[in-house]
Amino acid sequence: MSVVFVPKRLRGKAKVNQETVQRLLNENDQLIRCITEYMQKGRAVECVQYQQILHRNIVYLATIADASPDVAAAAAAPSSDARSFPAPGCV
Numbered sequence: 001m002s003v004v005f006v007p008k009r010l011r012g013k014a015k016v017n018q019e020t021v022q023r024l025l026n027e028n029d030q031l032i033r034c035i036t037e038y039m040q041k042g043r044a045v046e047c048v049q050y051q052q053i054l055h056r057n058i059v060y061l062a063t064i065a066d067a068s069p070d071v072a073a074a075a076a077a078p079s080s081d082a083r084s085f086p087a088p089g090c091v
Contacts, residue, residue, distance in 0.1 A: 016064050028057050 031054040038046040 021061065021064065024057050024061055028054055031057070 031050050035047050035050045035054065038044075038050070
């Protein structure tokens with residue numbers, strides 16, 4: 001079960017920390033691997049189920065990022081590393 005799933009009685013009360021975010025990122029990595037594997041095997045029903053969980057996780061992470069002033073400030077100021085490399089596909 002996804003770590004994002006929280007019973008209604010506990011929603012809004014959980015503290016989000018780096019460990020929770022990392023667990024979600026690890027889970028998303030595993031979900032993407034499962035989706036890819038099932039796509040290669042032609043098992044669409046399983047793909048859809050995992051895609052729904054992945055979508056929920058991504059929306060949850062985006063909500064956390066939008067609510068965090070530290071993340072918003074970091075996103076507003078591009079790092080020098082980001083400007084050093086061309087975008088993928090650009091040569």
